[in-house]
Amino acid sequence: MVEVRGLKKRYGDKWAVNGIDFDVKKGEIFGILGPNGAGKTTTLEMMETLRPIDGGTVLIDGIDVAKEPQKIKYIIGVQPQSPSFQDKTRLTEVIKMFAAAYGEKVDPMKFLRDVDLEDKAKSYVEDLSGGQKQRLSITTALVHGPKVFFLDEPTTGLDPQARRHLWELIKKVRDRGISVVMTTHYMDEAELLCDRIAIMDNGKIIAIDTPKNLIRALLKRGFKKEQHVEQANLEDVFIDLTGKGLRDA
């Protein structure tokens, strides 16, 4: 679905992205990991038509992003790092506007139901919690039925319940056959959610595989972690005590 070949981006005389290659298959969750400044967001933005490509190509469903950005916009959905909406807009109106941006008329309630926001339909966006805004943003990015869905650090700043809920949503999106490309700083998120991951550093991809294979390869190289045979971690305790129910109602 997505083919990236020799992709490059330069800021001043520094290559923020320095010749990367990867493919994303239909209906998989592909994670891009890396420390700050590794070039994750820049890579995403070039694929989303937000930034000019300085070298290499990105093909999405066979269409060249650099040559036909307007066509690309119809087949991608974008979730920004911190989604925000204009005040005094009702949730139904947000959906209506985004659908209209693609020239389409949709039933806003259907899309709100997809992300469990139907009882907030008449609220203004400024009355939503962080997690609810993320969910609204996800559903607005899917109003036109895109083939590829990009998310930039979708769970940063959310509480454990909201994170889990969002993971489930992202999996549902994948199960509809949409390819998901996301960046994240959370290793647990990458391990649990992503079918394959690419690890970036200094503008280059230094490893690319399924999380399991990457861990196996590391162990094969003779890596040993101090053994703590614990059957639970603190997050398990937290979820056990506070439950999985969402708290932003």
Added chain:
Amino acid sequence: MRSIKKSLFTVLTFVEVDTRRYFRDRLAIFFTVIFPLIFLFVFGSLNSGDNSVSFRVALLNKSDSEIAQQVVKQLKDGGILNINEDATTLEKAKELMIKSQLDATIVVPEDYGTVKEGEVAPSGQMEVIYTQNNDESGAALASVLKDVSSKIVPVEVPFTVKTEQLNSKSLSPFDYTFAGLLGFAIIGMGIFGPINVFPELKKMGILRRLSTTPITVWQYFLSTMISQLIIGVLSLSIMFLVAIFVFNLNVVGNWLELIAFLVMGTIMILGIGLALGGWAKNERQAAPLSNIIVFPMMFLSGTFFPRFLMPEWLQNISGFLPLTPVIEGIRLIATEGQHLWQIAPQLGMILAWTAVIYVIAFRVFRWE
């Protein structure tokens, strides 16, 4: 055809939501409707008083002759003098004159109107006292008093001046003020609107998110334009209603032509806001540039005071500012009843500016 329809659907949906949002935003309503109305009331009440000259004077009558009484009564009833009743002594009057609360003091001396030794008829001389910077009112007042005095004792003057009043009404100061205030309201909506909103939308990443959808700059501009025009029609209609019913504005021109002209003027001025707001990455970039562009127009295009008061060279320059033809056109149509084809220079200038401004606005627009 289908794609044009789709494009327009996009635009109209944005207009609909934008307009709804506007009516939920009290602050926006204040700045677009109430704020210009406040200016209208302030300038309207400054200008709507009767426009005959009036002097603020102290009248000190020391004589009790019958003629003196008669003169004083004439002066009081004449309507030209606004007599300050507090100033009863010369000292008090002088103090008020120095504070510029009085233009002059008229003193009627004790012997005024009495028959003096060796004369047959009563005579007298009034004194007009004024300060240095009131030369003109002093002189004008002296001639007013001469006029009053001559009415008491008829004198045959061989050469006289006959005055005739023209039937056509001249433009009142309010006619100028109102056209200027409409210009001010148009600037407020068209320029300050986008300048305040766009950088904010960029900061929040809302425009950036929008740019990942297929919506084009022209669709976005058009939707902003239409929703601003809806708000503009509302705001300007309220101003017209207040001007007509409170300040007796007399609109003699054709309303349809006036509306068409206002729409064209608003679209042009809105282009300036779209260019500035669309270019600026944040408020810090937007503010100084907009001040450089807005303030000269505010003061030189006839917004708060008519351009004919300016020196000729300044009038020549300010004639080319985008807002000038808008204000002049409004006045020419509304209060002089001219038709669109009669104000071709103003229309041409607006169309030329519209073309220039929108070319710039499209070029400099940034989604982030």
